Amino acid sequence: MQKLSIYNTLSRRKEVFEPLNPPFAGMYVCGPTVYGDAHLGHARPAITFDVVFRYLKEMGYKVRYVRNITDVGHLENDADQGEDKIAKKARLEELEPMEIVQYFTDAYHREMDKLNILKPSIEPRASGHIPEQIEMVENILDKGMAYISNGSVYFDVEKYNASNNYGKLSGRVIEDLMSTTRELDGQNEKRNPVDFALWKKADASHIMRWKSKWSDGFPGWHLECSVMSTKYLGEQFDIHGGGMDLLFPHHECEIAQSKVANGKDSVKYWMHNNMITINGQKMGKSLGNFIRLEEMFAGSHPLLEKAYSPVTVRFFILQAHYRSPLDFSNEALQASEKGLTRLFAAMQTLEKIQASETSTFDVQKLKTDCYEALNDDFNTPILIAHLFDGVRAINQAATGDLKLNATDLQALKDLYKTLVLAILGLEIPQSETTGTGELLNEVVNLLLNLRVDAKVNKDFATSDKIRNELTKLGFEIKDKKDGFEWSLKS
């Protein structure tokens, strides 16, 4: 089987994945800033890297997956000066900042669980790593790559760039950055507008603050990721992921900080997922198209025609490649929902197929195709396309138009279990006939048996009536040669 290749943003090409210390693999992904509800934008990176995590484990690597919770500050870019998102929310709601953080962290976890996203190995919080962050600031100051200004500490980008390449990840050129920066009035603490904060002095109104030798303040946003990735994955690790919106400045700054602090480049493969749009528009609070995951699953947003289950959302996201933009619309979601139902139905059919003496279908070819897709930079849409080729084969096998011997049948079952359940993380909803109660089963069976009798007597008026009424109630009735099948639709 050929090797896994990953598109590395750093080199802008696909590279064969070779971990630094096999069989171990380290992965760090930028998690949410917990100052608001989990929304659609959170789902994409979570699902993208969940599949990476699952596949690496499936390949046999011992993976440590670190995804942080940003619970320290970060100024609003468009709101009141000097106020950060969490502090502002806390003041408005008259709560402790950590109450806000706890509330939204719990909410985030709840939605991630619904999406069947595996928990990371470690989920560190920025607020729990203040001493380490202060240490890294000192380290960078000692190396002469930062300076103190009015109680804040800034990274000296120009100096760093003299011996390093600042902008190598995002493709920016420092001269351009300096020349395109707008003229800003206000605090001119920085030597150069391209410099970024490592430690920021808190003003009087700032309620999230920690003591340091420079000032009472808080760490610069970019710092937490450098610190926590180093702490839990080492000075060098394999994969760093996040959304494309984080490419610049966040990840660029991380590279610079870590390089200075650790004396070497810390990340081998940089992965970035693309963004989500809603009906072709970017998602934004002011545009009225900001959909929270809770609303998505309940169908309670005005733009939604119906509720979409978490597994549908997950499948929908996986039907596009993670590096392509993805547009959410009712039409597209419903198409995915139907396709997914068909996929799951085939998997249930697969369990009932009887083995033949011979095979007329190449299961190994299907398997190879599937893994080739996965190995080609996690190309889940291609993988899913192959899975649908298999669906056709399964259905043909069920009707006897295609044959599978015992070995191939088992191989096919294993393949779908591994790919669909373990790697793509798609869970078959348990609504079916099970879990609805024994009594209900018996009542429905009774009605359908009466219907069979009516059909035998050619009393089609009665048989149609039973079926139509049940359909109205949300049941799906399928006649079989030797009886019937029914299910309760969600």
Place this chain on the structure above:
RNA sequence: GGUCACGUGGCCGAGCGGUUAGGCACCGGUCUGCAAAACCGGCUACAGCGGUUCGAAUCCGCUCGUGACCUCCA
């Protein structure tokens, strides 16, 4: 304004120089008392204009459109 992506059939979405993507929808057909499901078949596109090439959705240029970022610390 700058940098970087992207623009594919009714809708979504793969593709990265030559071969059917796939899903959904739609139209025929098989099966069925009629349905549903399933299967078979059909519809077969690549924003526009140039260029490179024996050959381009795929490479290059321009135009138009969309998106991300451009540090008053997401």
